[in-house]
Amino acid sequence: MIEFYDLSLDDREWVTLRLLEDDRQACEYSFANNYLWSDIYGVKMAKEQGCLIFRFQQKQNQCYTIPIGAGNRKGALEALLKMERAKGRELVLNTLLQSDLAWLEQNFTGQYTVETNRDDYDYVYATEKLSTLSGRKLHGKRNHIARFKDGNNWRYRDMIPEDAGECMRLLDRWKEAEAENWNEGMENELHMNRKALRNLADLVLDGGMLYKGQKLVAFTIGEPLNSNTYVVHIEKAIASIQGAYPMINQQFVLHNCQEYEYVNREEDTGDEGLRRAKKSYYPQFLVEKFRARFFI
Numbered sequence: 001m002i003e004f005y006d007l008s009l010d011d012r013e014w015v016t017l018r019l020l021e022d023d024r025q026a027c028e029y030s031f032a033n034n035y036l037w038s039d040i041y042g043v044k045m046a047k048e049q050g051c052l053i054f055r056f057q058q059k060q061n062q063c064y065t066i067p068i069g070a071g072n073r074k075g076a077l078e079a080l081l082k083m084e085r086a087k088g089r090e091l092v093l094n095t096l097l098q099s100d101l102a103w104l105e106q107n108f109t110g111q112y113t114v115e116t117n118r119d120d121y122d123y124v125y126a127t128e129k130l131s132t133l134s135g136r137k138l139h140g141k142r143n144h145i146a147r148f149k150d151g152n153n154w155r156y157r158d159m160i161p162e163d164a165g166e167c168m169r170l171l172d173r174w175k176e177a178e179a180e181n182w183n184e185g186m187e188n189e190l191h192m193n194r195k196a197l198r199n200l201a202d203l204v205l206d207g208g209m210l211y212k213g214q215k216l217v218a219f220t221i222g223e224p225l226n227s228n229t230y231v232v233h234i235e236k237a238i239a240s241i242q243g244a245y246p247m248i249n250q251q252f253v254l255h256n257c258q259e260y261e262y263v264n265r266e267e268d269t270g271d272e273g274l275r276r277a278k279k280s281y282y283p284q285f286l287v288e289k290f291r292a293r294f295f296i
Contacts, residue, residue, distance in 0.1 A: 002083055004044040004055050007035050009202050011045065011123055015137070018052040018069035024053045026287050027122050027266040028054075028095045029068070032203040033233060036195050040188045048076040048129045056094075063094040063291075066104075074107050080295055081111075091294040097118075101290060119270035122287035123231065123278045125263050130281065133246075137282055141246045148243025150214070156251040159219060160209025164197040167219045167236075174236055176283040185269070193234055196221050208252040210237070210244065217241050218248035222256065230257040231264040245277075 005013075015031045027033060034043045034054055042057040050071020055064050067076035084091040093112075096104075101114060133141045148154065159167070171193055178186060183234070183237065200207060210218040218237035225231035232252070237244035257263050270273040 002046045002048050002053070002079055004046045004053075007031075007043060007045055009035070009199070012203070014047075015045065015052055018071075020091040020226070020262060021070040022099065024068070024070050025122070025124070025226060025229060025264065025287065026095055026097060026289060027225065027231050027233070027264055028065075030223060030225055030231060031198075032205055033163075034289050035199075036192045038232070039041065039195070041189065048079055049073075051076040052265055053080065058094060061091075061092050061094075063092045064273075065095055066093050073103075073212065077108070083294060084294075088296065089294050093292045093294075094289075096290040097286060104292060110292075112294040114290050114292050116288065116290045120267050120289045122267050122289075123265045123281075123283040124285050124287060125265065125281055126254050126284045127230070127253060127257050127260055127263050128224075128283070130250065131258070133250065141250075141281070144243040144246045145250060146243075148241070148247045150196040153213050154247075156248075156255070157209055157211075158255070159200065159209050161201045161220070163207070163209060163219075164200065165205075166216055167197050170216050170219060170236060170238070173238060176237065178196055195235055206256050207235070208248065208255060210248045211249060212241060213242070219242045220248050220252045222252070225264055227274050228260055229264050231266070233266070235265075249281075 013032045019029050019031070022029070038041060042056045047054070048067065051067035051069045051073055053064055053067050053076065055062065057063070064080060067073045067080070081091050104112065148226060168287065171190060173188060175182065196203070196205060205221050205223050207219060207221045209216060220232060221234040222230060222232040235245070237248055253263060264287070265278060268278050274296045
């Protein structure tokens with residue numbers, strides 16, 4: 001029986017080492033992401049034959065990641081499959097990448113079906129393009145930033161843990177502005193944002209803050225994801241202030257992402273407004289994700 005347990009900040013180093021061994025591109029493959037969403041999705045982890053496995057709840061499905069790291073991946077997955085079949089349940093692997101499908105086809109041929117959902121795909125951008133916003137297609141973004149800079153009364157600075165209270169107050173303003181549209185997804189996002197602010201140092205997260213005059217109008221939080229990609233987990237701005245969103249986006253990339261070729265800005269969850277916003281920056285590519293269901 002594989003033992004799954006709650007994520008602890010003490011697990012961060014071991015988990016991060018296993019994730020680095022696989023060098024994965026999807027936003028789910030960071031310790032911080034799983035820790036921050038653990039209350040919402042019931043995320044737990046296990047160590048099996050030198051590999052890391054995450055377990056989480058998605059709608060009616062109890063799902064797992066494929067075993068992660070340089071350990072005995074095939075043995076770990078066989079143990080996981082045996083455990084689920086002994087309980088009379090199908091094994092569901094989620095957030096699989098294209099490389100995982102090739103590995104499964106080689107090692108577990110004919111034992112599963114595969115499905116995908118476009119809502120889960122990550123948007124990945126060239127760091128250089130987000131930094132310069134060059135080209136005709138991004139002319140509108142440059143215009144919004146120019147309007148934000150009018151009056152030259154703005155500043156950007158790095159976030160420190162002591163800034164949590166000020167950022168929490170911006171979240172309160174965001175909730176108030178979205179009161180008519182407020183839903184469970186937004187409440188979950190708010191919970192995750194607050195948890196990130198409370199644990200910024202322990203999770204080794206980077207943050208940036210944008211001011212107009214003396215007023216905080218945007219903040220963002222992210223971290224390195226793999227050897228060539230930085231991931232942005234959180235971005236919040238006062239939408240009524242023209243240019244606040246594109247400005248915090250660009251400034252954070254300029255200050256934190258220059259050592260990386262790409263920036264992963266996560267999925268759109270099927271939200272049409274968010275999808276338009278992410279597509280408007282013209283991603284370099286999308287990270288496709290898949291689900292495999294193993295026969296009982």
